[in-house]
Amino acid sequence: MGQSFNPGSIAVLVVEDDALLRAEAVDLCIEAGFTAYEARNADQAIRILECHSEIRVLFTDIEMEGSMDGLRLAHAVRERWPPVAILITSGRRKVMKEDLPENGLFFAKPYPPDDIVKALNGIAAEITR
Amino acid sequence: MTLHAKLGADVGRTDSLRMADLVRRYDWASTPLGRRETWPAVLRTTVEMMLASLHPMCVMWGPGRIFLYNDGYAEILGARHPSALGLPTEDVWPELWDELAPLIDRTFRGESFAFRDQPLTMTRNGFEEQVWYDFAYSPVRDERGEVVGLLNVTSDCTARVSAQRQRDAAIERLRAGEGRLAALVEASSDSLYTMSPDWQEMRTLQGRGFIANADAPSVRWMDGYLFPEDQADVRARIDEAVARTEPFEMEHRVRLADGSAGWIFSRAIPVRDKEGRVTEWFGMAADVTARQRAVEQLRDSEAFMRGVLASSNDCIKVLDLDAKLAFMSEGGKRVMEVSDFNAVAGCPWPSFWEGAGNLAAKGAIAAARAGVASSFQGYSDTMKGNRRYWDVQVSPIMGADGKPERILSISRDITDLKVAEEARALLAQELAHRMKNSLAMVQAIVTQTLRQAKSMEEGRTAVGQRLSALGRAQDILTRSNFTEADIHDVIAAAIDPHRVTEDRISWAGPRLILTSQQALGLSLATHELATNAAKYGALSNDTGRVAMTWRVEDGAFAFEWVESGGPPVTPPGSRGFGSKLIERIVASYFEGEGRVDFDPSGIRFRLTGMPGGAVGEA
Numbered sequence: 001m002g003q004s005f006n007p008g009s010i011a012v013l014v015v016e017d018d019a020l021l022r023a024e025a026v027d028l029c030i031e032a033g034f035t036a037y038e039a040r041n042a043d044q045a046i047r048i049l050e051c052h053s054e055i056r057v058l059f060t061d062i063e064m065e066g067s068m069d070g071l072r073l074a075h076a077v078r079e080r081w082p083p084v085a086i087l088i089t090s091g092r093r094k095v096m097k098e099d100l101p102e103n104g105l106f107f108a109k110p111y112p113p114d115d116i117v118k119a120l121n122g123i124a125a126e127i128t129r
Numbered sequence: 130m131t132l133h134a135k136l137g138a139d140v141g142r143t144d145s146l147r148m149a150d151l152v153r154r155y156d157w158a159s160t161p162l163g164r165r166e167t168w169p170a171v172l173r174t175t176v177e178m179m180l181a182s183l184h185p186m187c188v189m190w191g192p193g194r195i196f197l198y199n200d201g202y203a204e205i206l207g208a209r210h211p212s213a214l215g216l217p218t219e220d221v222w223p224e225l226w227d228e229l230a231p232l233i234d235r236t237f238r239g240e241s242f243a244f245r246d247q248p249l250t251m252t253r254n255g256f257e258e259q260v261w262y263d264f265a266y267s268p269v270r271d272e273r274g275e276v277v278g279l280l281n282v283t284s285d286c287t288a289r290v291s292a293q294r295q296r297d298a299a300i301e302r303l304r305a306g307e308g309r310l311a312a313l314v315e316a317s318s319d320s321l322y323t324m325s326p327d328w329q330e331m332r333t334l335q336g337r338g339f340i341a342n343a344d345a346p347s348v349r350w351m352d353g354y355l356f357p358e359d360q361a362d363v364r365a366r367i368d369e370a371v372a373r374t375e376p377f378e379m380e381h382r383v384r385l386a387d388g389s390a391g392w393i394f395s396r397a398i399p400v401r402d403k404e405g406r407v408t409e410w411f412g413m414a415a416d417v418t419a420r421q422r423a424v425e426q427l428r429d430s431e432a433f434m435r436g437v438l439a440s441s442n443d444c445i446k447v448l449d450l451d452a453k454l455a456f457m458s459e460g461g462k463r464v465m466e467v468s469d470f471n472a473v474a475g476c477p478w479p480s481f482w483e484g485a486g487n488l489a490a491k492g493a494i495a496a497a498r499a500g501v502a503s504s505f506q507g508y509s510d511t512m513k514g515n516r517r518y519w520d521v522q523v524s525p526i527m528g529a530d531g532k533p534e535r536i537l538s539i540s541r542d543i544t545d546l547k548v549a550e551e552a553r554a555l556l557a558q559e560l561a562h563r564m565k566n567s568l569a570m571v572q573a574i575v576t577q578t579l580r581q582a583k584s585m586e587e588g589r590t591a592v593g594q595r596l597s598a599l600g601r602a603q604d605i606l607t608r609s610n611f612t613e614a615d616i617h618d619v620i621a622a623a624i625d626p627h628r629v630t631e632d633r634i635s636w637a638g639p640r641l642i643l644t645s646q647q648a649l650g651l652s653l654a655t656h657e658l659a660t661n662a663a664k665y666g667a668l669s670n671d672t673g674r675v676a677m678t679w680r681v682e683d684g685a686f687a688f689e690w691v692e693s694g695g696p697p698v699t700p701p702g703s704r705g706f707g708s709k710l711i712e713r714i715v716a717s718y719f720e721g722e723g724r725v726d727f728d729p730s731g732i733r734f735r736l737t738g739m740p741g742g743a744v745g746e747a
Contacts, residue, residue, distance in 0.1 A: 023714055113576060
């Protein structure tokens, strides 16, 4: 793809409670050349973020069990790890721009895999500029 | 009276002055009659007779028509007395002279006249009163037969005249009264009838068109005019009136002239003779059929409206313009659980509504007062505190002047509808979500399958089979609104396309409810294992077997797939999506682990984790 950066140095954290969808999202990120971590809820996600500073992208579903849903997780991450880019997806509802953290991107489920890859590449380009 | 008083003063006996005295003392020498002593016998006799009479009398004597009168006549003269004595008659009655002179002259020529009922106005009793007198003029002759004077004998006929006048007036009044009565009877549309004292016989009846006339007295009148079923009631009322001799009064049904049933208001009074005995009854009957029918119709229509109101489950209320509760239908009290309407009568209606409903109710009242109907929906508690959701129509009730007079409010309890509507909306939302989720799963399965497919052909087959397995699991989940499924149903559906003969695939375990994700996952895992067995394992020859068992122990779930009798097993070189699915993804749905053993005697798969739903009986 003629990328001028090494995406392998950029990690994506996939947060999704459905194992099948999570596995596919992880494969999508890896296929695009990124390192991928996975969590099935917000609490797991926070713990992983605390251990892996190389995570630069949060890719999260909204509906999930646990102390926070994906939107609250996104806001919490923006608060605590401001540089982490945020991608949000949901099959349940249309999310308004004002509900998202600043610069957050929303993808309705089911999303075209290429849209996610493009967004990830765009974020990687910003980071490595 | 001045002259009278002067004269009285002269004689000194004004209080008991009598004409005889006046005549005796009068200075006759100054008159054409000359001194009394010189009067002819006929004059003396006439004057003496006159003065002695109690009848008012006067005398006109000689060519000078000199006027003399007695005490009775003095009253007729009034103020002219006593100066009239000895004057020429012309001077006594100057205003009547033209009329009197010819008559007086004719009397002097020998004729007699009588004048009856001559009206006079007298003040003899100190006030003016109308009196009537008869006058009789007769000539007085001397011994030679010459008429020398006129004697006027009068009598007061006031009593007779006034009695006659009163009688004439009374007769006139009676005549007028009879005329009016006759006109009244003719003008009235009421029927008139007369009955014998005991009402056994009807003597006359003028039906006035609406009931038949009675042509002759009849003792069978009841059969003619009354229906058999009404006769007893009417008879009872008649007997009561007859017994008490009090007016009979009754509104009752009759047979009309055309034979149909009608109603009359009948009233009769007893007519008595001088001795007080009842000689007959006189009655009138008014046709009140139309009124009676109107009353019946009104009664029917009122009963109808009451029935409609009572049978409706809508809460139908009437409010005054201040929105105070004035009426509530029976059905309304039922649904609002009102046991005593007095407890809520007069209460402001909008206060029954809470929150947005309160504002809407006030708005609807304002609109109704402006003559506009409106509707809203909202929550309101019943009198027993049960929360209900109502559909409310509020409309003005217009008065005769076209302005809103009162307000009609009809509330329908649509709580069940509201609950169903909310449930439906929730379900629709949930379905949309699940559909999106299913599509996301389909997308993941397709992408994962295609990522490792060696050819388009292989990819198409694998995608088709996996989606088919997903679809069969969805079928089962549909029965429970996509929330749960029994493990037996899931296994049976998943294995169905792979069954070769009845006994080569078996499964056993307790009834167990799986979550939707567990059901979909286990269905996909069973499909992967069966597909692999058909290609390489126990189902690839004619004798191999597959046994599935599961159990729940101490809250832990364990599922096993054991193949036997197939070709020797060799572990595959690479692990594909199928392995990932059964080992990682499905295990995740059970929050546990999945492991495949490539035992040479047959593949074994073991899934352990948490049961998602409820454990049933085996």
